[in-house]
Amino acid sequence: MIRKILVANRGEIAIRVMRSCYEMGIRSVAVYSEADRLSRHVLFANEAECIGGVASSDSYLNIDHIIAAAKKHNVDAIHPGYGFLSENAEFARRCEAEGFIFIGPRPETMETMGDKISARIKMIEAGVPVVPGTQKQLNSGEEAVEVCRQIGFPVMIKASQGGGGKGMRLVEREEDVVEMYNAAKSEAMAGFGDDTVYIEKFVEEPHHIEFQILGDKHGNIIHLYDRECSVQRRHQKVVEESPSPFIGQELREEMGSKAVAAAKAVGYVGAGTIEFLVDKHHKFYFLEMNTRLQVEHPITEEVIGIDLVKEQIRIADNQPLSRKQEEIKQRGHAIECRICAEDTEHNFMPSPGVIQQLTEPHGIGTRIDSYVYEGYEIPVHYDPMIGKLIVWATTREYAIERMRRVLYEYKITGLTTNIRYLRRIIDVPDFKNGNYNTYFIERNQERLRPRPGFKNDSEPMAVIAAYIDYLMGLEENTPNPPTDGSAISRWRAFGLQKGVLRV
Ligand code: MV4
Numbered sequence: 001m002i003r004k005i006l007v008a009n010r011g012e013i014a015i016r017v018m019r020s021c022y023e024m025g026i027r028s029v030a031v032y033s034e035a036d037r038l039s040r041h042v043l044f045a046n047e048a049e050c051i052g053g054v055a056s057s058d059s060y061l062n063i064d065h066i067i068a069a070a071k072k073h074n075v076d077a078i079h080p081g082y083g084f085l086s087e088n089a090e091f092a093r094r095c096e097a098e099g100f101i102f103i104g105p106r107p108e109t110m111e112t113m114g115d116k117i118s119a120r121i122k123m124i125e126a127g128v129p130v131v132p133g134t135q136k137q138l139n140s141g142e143e144a145v146e147v148c149r150q151i152g153f154p155v156m157i158k159a160s161q162g163g164g165g166k167g168m169r170l171v172e173r174e175e176d177v178v179e180m181y182n183a184a185k186s187e188a189m190a191g192f193g194d195d196t197v198y199i200e201k202f203v204e205e206p207h208h209i210e211f212q213i214l215g216d217k218h219g220n221i222i223h224l225y226d227r228e229c230s231v232q233r234r235h236q237k238v239v240e241e242s243p244s245p246f247i248g249q250e251l252r253e254e255m256g257s258k259a260v261a262a263a264k265a266v267g268y269v270g271a272g273t274i275e276f277l278v279d280k281h282h283k284f285y286f287l288e289m290n291t292r293l294q295v296e297h298p299i300t301e302e303v304i305g306i307d308l309v310k311e312q313i314r315i316a317d318n319q320p321l322s323r324k325q326e327e328i329k330q331r332g333h334a335i336e337c338r339i340c341a342e343d344t345e346h347n348f349m350p351s352p353g354v355i356q357q358l359t360e361p362h363g364i365g366t367r368i369d370s371y372v373y374e375g376y377e378i379p380v381h382y383d384p385m386i387g388k389l390i391v392w393a394t395t396r397e398y399a400i401e402r403m404r405r406v407l408y409e410y411k412i413t414g415l416t417t418n419i420r421y422l423r424r425i426i427d428v429p430d431f432k433n434g435n436y437n438t439y440f441i442e443r444n445q446e447r448l449r450p451r452p453g454f455k456n457d458s459e460p461m462a463v464i465a466a467y468i469d470y471l472m473g474l475e476e477n478t479p480n481p482p483t484d485g486s487a488i489s490r491w492r493a494f495g496l497q498k499g500v501l502r503v
Helices: 011-023 038-045 063-072 090-097 109-116 116-125 141-151 174-192 249-265 297-302 308-316 397-409 418-427 462-471 485-498
Strands: 004-007 027-033 048-052 075-077 157-161 168-172 197-201 207-215 220-231 237-242 270-278 284-290 333-340 366-370 385-393
Touching: 004 011, 004 063, 011 308, 011 366, 011 385, 027 038, 027 063, 027 366, 048 063, 063 090, 063 308, 075 308, 090 109, 109 116, 116 157, 116 197, 116 249, 116 284, 141 157, 141 174, 141 197, 157 174, 168 174, 168 397, 174 197, 207 249, 207 284, 207 297, 207 308, 220 297, 237 297, 237 418, 249 270, 249 284, 270 308, 297 308, 297 333, 297 366, 297 385, 333 397, 333 418, 385 397, 397 418
Parallel strands: 004 027, 004 075, 027 048
Antiparallel strands: 157 168, 157 197, 207 220, 207 270, 220 237, 237 333, 270 284, 333 385, 366 385
């Protein structure tokens, strides 16, 4: 029986996990660094323990400190959230050795999937399509040239311990191979302490589509369908949606069964994600497996109608999966936007600060997984993500409309966020049409820049609408904004009467 869980994480995901604990009648224990004394997750838990200084290595990444807190609070299990120690096999082993249930897969699974070469070997054995390439590590620049010639350019040199884009090089010409090989190797050594690299054919114009899977300790494995995650910037996801607008039902079912085969090949236990690259001809390839709960898990929860954290806890508690594959159906459409304290006009620099006014959106089909409040200072030491907006609607079109409404309803002052950038993303025609791949942000940079002032706008109604939006704090810049209250109410009334005021 799991009666008490320590959540070895911070911010929105710590709260997300605790919410499921509350619903299951399980007590929760927060851990926090000295920078996080006032973080919402600390106040949200039943019990809390400071585990060290601001540096992650002294707190959220410090295994000894977390184990000590788990002993002191006499917990039954530890949930790692995402990031930090969530994919650390040593941490999972230590939890079990100290008598705590680690809410996640077995440590051997994390090691097999954490090593991209061994993951590729497993997938090939299981009949899961992988990107053409090698399963052996490269031992010299000459060998790299040889292998590249066999595979054919363009190729990617990747770190075996990599993932998320680190230690990865695109090579288009034979004369660049040795240089790129050395660069990938030293980046891998610096990033992972292991300079093993291998080579894959470069998949052009790829989509990043991933499948959620669940496995219990009785050998049952199911998939919970797909998430389209191609709206990325420098390997950071920005907007995710489910189902993917790119794949049809037949391909979706085929990818789902390959995702289950992939998880079965490693005897997967817990919640995990199989990432695929899908090319423009709808050919799909296993990319990597994430052996944790992911940031974007809520869109699957909304479309499938399942609480993934509850399932994780049930699995850890030796219970069988609550549903069979035939009972899993996608219903409607969900979109998630990641809200970050960053300045999109200055190279997406983190821009932490004190939140002055905050009005979070509510209403039909709206979910917000967040952890901030008025007066809270976003610490500079951790991820700048302050929360996630998730909408659900019956169709993709309605979900986009709803996301637009929700993004306009979200009001935050005191710091710079990416909310306006997100509003522009969902208005890009290629996004609206579902016609996008991993190059979306790069190729729509012009459209994603803030609109210039409305001075030159010759359409009177648009000018008026822009003024109204501006005055209500809904849009960015407009010239010479009137400052007296009477002007505001006149514009507003006019806007409502003409139907140009949408929210
Ligand atoms: C690739 C690829 C094309 N071909 N591998 C990027 C992150 C890392 N997890 C793997 N990545 C890629 N691997 C081959 N053989 C293109 C990417 C890639 C990418 C993948 C998913 C989402 C966004 C991306 C952006 C640039 C490159």
